[in-house]
Amino acid sequence: MNTFRYVIPILKKNIKRIALGIGILIFVDSLQLIIPKIIQHAINNLEKPGFTHVNLLYSALFILLLAVLTTIFKYVWRILLIGNAWQFQRSLRQSYYNHLMKLSQTFYNKQKTGELMARATNDIQAVRMMFGFGFVMASDTLFLSVASFLLMIQINPKLTLLSILPLPIMTVFIIFMGKRIHVAFKRVQTSFADLSGMVQENISGIRVVKAFVQEESEVDKMADYAGDYVKKNLKLVSLQAAFHPFMGMIISISMGMVLVFGGAATIKGDMNIGEYVAFYSYLGTLVWPMIAIGWIVNLYQNGTASLKRLNEILDVEPDITDEKADPELKSIEGEIEIKNLVFRYRDDLPNVFDDISIQLKKGDTLAIVGRTGCGKSTLVNQLLRVYNPPEGAFFIDGKELYRYPLEVLRNNIAIVPQEIFLFSDTIANNIAFGRPGATRADIERVAKLASVHDDIVGFKEGYETTVGERGVTLSGGQKQRIAMARAFLCDPAVLILDDSLSAVDTRTEKEILEQIIELRKERTTIIIAHRISSIQHAEQTVVLENGKIAERGNHEELMKLGGIYAELYEKQQIEEKLKG
């Protein structure tokens, strides 16, 4: 597949600007190439009778005029081409972001955030460089090298060949050294990574280091790593130190050819002194592209490699879609049924759910209890289609889950997840996340409901307090209660609490949950809870064990049964006593 498939449409939109930019770039280059000609004529005319400093002034003014024009047009192409590259970057980044936001948990489970970030930063930048400076330099190089070569030929073909004779050595050298430097550079990077790894390990294990009085030997060990890094670095330096000076030497030799052979040609009368000076200038212009080629190749290689990495992500098809949805379905009443749910992640893994059936009437509260990892969260995540469940297992208001558009489904079912995520935004905005237009009164009402209002007004800036690194650090319990308020505000037909009060003390948890059950008498609620005491009032409780519903009933029935539920309850009572 074409590596450029995602960027060509973006480039096409700006094709006129790019073409104009390159046109101007070439025009400016041509202007620049006139200057040596002016100098050439001026110097030659110095000998001629009748040539006065007035004529000289004209030449100088002509150069000034060119200078002004060059400056203006250089500004224009920079704005056009480099500016375009920034625009390009913006579009590409936006597509990347939009795409990421459409992908599901399945994707994020496989991808490391760090790598996704690296793509957004380094890779997009590399692509921008390819289409910005890469474009510019490629056009510049191509035009300048051909044009100055032709102008040199026009002055003296033999001298042209003689003077560019050393330049291929430079290209060979760049390729040859480039590889070695690359290898040496990689070794330096590896050594640096090892050093970082060692320091990282040391600091992570600083307690152990101290407990075993290993400070000094750790310093010795670190000195070995750091010493290795220095050695690898000097090895790289021994190569790099030769790189630019060597190129400089070859360029100077090339210039030396002009000095000697061009000088000889001038003496012999094959060319005049003005041409001699102009030839120098053109050779100077020709040398630059020889160096730039390596750079361009590099930009291109990095750019395409980065683009390929971006393509990998952009190619991922979102797996949670409205494909089978019925756009006529606009609301949810709240009756939920799970019918004979059988599920496993992969065929070679055991069943997570083995024939699970639950019926939940509108307005009822369902509590799900079970050990860590028994699949409680998976069950509600499937209901919300965070993961796609097997077809024909979940029914809402008697209709198959997949028939509901995702927007309808999620507008009517709100969840307070197990791992609370708040945005680095104000508390008010975090609570109003699902209903951005909510009034302050509404926000405060749900905050009170979630028993977090008092905490919030305790902060200096109240509801306008920023959360996270740049603001206040909230306790786990505060975060959970804010997330609770966030879900309340949506006033959903179905509310799911996924073990979402674990960091709140028992009494508050009880208070909140009792209020919820009371307030939501008419609406459906699913509570996954760790502490049994707080869900005693649920109409229906199921205990999940090994993918099956091991126990089912209300609190009294389950206590009577004396099974897992009862045992858990007793242990939790002891724990409460110890904490109390």
Next chain:
Amino acid sequence: MKGQIYTDDIGGKIYDGKMLAKLVRYLKPYMGHVAVSMVFLLLLTAIQLYMPILTMIAVDRYIVSDINLISFNQQSDYDAFADKYARLKLESYEHDGRLYVLLPVKKLNRIFKDDIKKLEEQNRYHRGQYVLCKVNDKTTAILQKLEDPTLYTQISDSKYAVQQKVFALVGKEKYLTRDEIIDMRSDALHSLVLIGIVYLVLVIFRFIFQYLQVYFINYAAQYAMLDLRKEAFAYLQKLPLPFFDRNPVGRLVTRVTNDIRALDEMLSAGLIDLIQNVLMLIGIMIAMLILDLKFALVTLTILPFVVLHLKLFKDRVRVAFRVVRKKLAALNATLSEDMSGFRIIQLFNQYSRKVNYFAGINQEYYDAGFSQTKIFAVFRPLIFTMRFVVVAVVLWYGGSLILKHAITVGLLIAFLQYMERFFDPLQHISEKFNVLQAAMSGAERVFALMEEPAKDYRQEQDEKVLVSGEIEFRDVWLSYLKNDEYALKGISFKVEPGESVALVGHTGSGKTSIVNLLTDMYEYQQGDILLDGTSLNEFRLEDIRRNIGIVQQDVFLFSGNIRDNIVLNDTSIDDETLEKVARYVNVDAFIDSLPMKYEEEVTERGSTFSVGQRQLIAFARVLAYDPAIFILDEATSNIDTETETMIQEAIKVVMKGRTSIIIAHRLSTIKHVDRIIVLHKGKIVEQGSHDQLIANRGVYYDLYRLQFE
């Protein structure tokens, strides 16, 4: 906020004298290398500066060769002239009773204009292209041909002058054929080849000097920064634990690694480049001023504009860079956050809103980038403009000087070449600002780290070896943070030599805190801790820790091999002892089963081994060291029955004859110990044997039912 990339702010300073002074201190041991590098730097700058002069010589003496000629009919006229200009050391040649003086432009320049005018009126001064060449058969023939009056009529009274083997040929070259010119000028052609050889030698030497200069300065910078790195790391090792609790690992790693890396880059590349470029600039100016004072002054009128440009550009670019960085950081933060919170965004149907929000931030970054582009689009081409302006000035002013015969074409070319070299360093200097800026803020952070208060290792105390291993806590109070709740509230207990004690309690009861204090990891606020009846504060820190063998809940193995992890750099422990201790704690069979046995590499902190295996290795470590006190924090995770049995056996072996404190999670362990101390919310609530405590029906009874049943 998981998955965020750790970035430090880059401060504003480009140059900070205090920081630099601190850095130079580290360079001191390598001053020899720095000096050698500087010498090479001077040499190569000299070569760079000489190369345009070489071109000038080639052009003026050999390529253009415009020699002026003055003829004197009478000896007395010549004598008067030669006397007046004795300082010019004029050369004269006699021919046909006349005296001829060769006058290169350089000397002509210093003859009074009135004298020239007079000579011109008398038709005795001849300007134009005269060629200097050696006499040989060929040239003589050509010269004789020139005597043909039809060929040569312009200057009637003097065609050429001959003296000894040198003569000046009068006349334009156009009267000669190409081959004749080559014959006439063979001397100049040879000299040109000689100049070419000198040029080549200079170019090669320049290469060598450049190479050595870079290598030597890098050598100095690398080793100086190695010293700094070692010192910073060693210092870091001595910082107290609360410091590590406060600072994220990533930040501290950056100090010792990336921050110092920025410094060595600055020293080896940034600073030297800066010096080199400044040196070059000054050198060019001096060279031009020496070659022709007035011409140089006129040319250098561009300098104030260059300086102004540099200053305007520098300030603007710095601001622009900072804005771009800030916007990029904001963009990345949002992206990273939304990537972590994608589920909430999807579950609350906020896709469109978030996309719009991101588009806004994306636009801000674009705007910042675009303003930066605009700044560059103005200032970068302006450098070119100035370059062309200088070319125009050189051409105009230099050209008119040539018309006046005040300077030569070669000098004009040399000036053009100097000006070309003048702008490169300028551009480099502005590019180095960022390197310097990054390095300076790096230096600031590294040196700030090295000013953190270090833990007192009490090296001044006498070396003490614990004999009995008696431990006593006397009313110890501990709070980890100021004004925080106390984690230990008046703990007092005594462990007799050789006694084993289990610490039992719910999470947060203070078990770990007791161990933390015993190994002097944290400072307590009140009370006293005594070992062998002596206060902890009277021990050298290392004596305390060397005499306490600790096995952590999740044993952290160092990278290295198994042997290293058991003997921990103690060379006095021989293989026999090593194998013996391994056998005692039942880890020998496991180690023997490894392909490299004791030499088996430990990777990723030993995470390839099971928790149980790691604990067994840690037990061996304790036995090898034979400390008076043994501390065990039992693993809470499930360990397979077989390993569990081995661990229980090992615990018995290690406890034997040692004062032992065990944070117990297993009933079997509790049953081995002499005494159980029950902690609850930072206080000791019960003590006694298992059976006594069960009978008490207190906290222990509850804990027992919760944890051990």
